[in-house]
Amino acid sequence: MAEVRLSASDPARTLRLSGYEQHDPYFGGFGVEITAERLTASFSIGTSHGDGLAEFLFGLAQDFRGWQGTRSWRSLENDLTLAAGYESGGHVRLTWTARRFGWNWHEDIHWSVSVEFVREAGEEMLDLAREVSSFFGEPEVG
Incomplete structure (x- = not known):
């Protein structure tokens, strides 16, 4: 897969790998390219096979029924992080931070x-996981 693109209800807010x-x-x-409002940040990330993303x-996706607190992931050099929190209604808030x-x-x-x-905590998260797995050329693990 050539890229992974996330967008919000506001099409001006995107994340592209x-x-x-x-x-x-x-x-x-x-x-990585992050676009929000009138801001665009583009940069390169070093990785060891996707760093487990x-x-x-x-x-x-497997924990679609929810969890307490925030779960976190970080890239090899901590220049891209992802914090995930479960919200009511079966949704996951994904906060991507680049530095x-x-x-x-x-x-x-x-x-x-x-x-x-x-x-959405179930299928939408599973679809995203599959896209990322394909992007890094990894076998599907979920």
């Missing part, structure tokens, strides 16, 4: 941007 390439047997990279999303660090890695944040999407 694109261009995944495996650089060697252990590491690769992909592009697909498995994380499959886990959320760029300065010279003192993890101490000096140059910028960060977050965007939120709400998805």
Whole structure:
């Protein structure tokens, strides 16, 4: 799959994962673009086979009846994170946060941007997990 695109009820709010390439047997990279209102942030993320993002999303889909608190995922270098919270009515709030660090890695944040999407806890989360799994060329785990 060439890309994964999430959008909200407001079509100006999107998250796009694109261009995944495996650089060697252990590491690769992909592009991320976040758009919200009049803001667009585009950047590259280093990864080790998706850093378990697909498995994380499959886990959320499997727990469609809900959970307490927030579940979190982070990329290899913590420059892309995802926080998931279960909401009433069988929905999951996904908060994606991207950040760029300065010279003192993890101490000096140059910028960060977050965007939120709400998805149905069952099939919509399962569809997203499948898309991400395909994007990284992983077997379906859910």
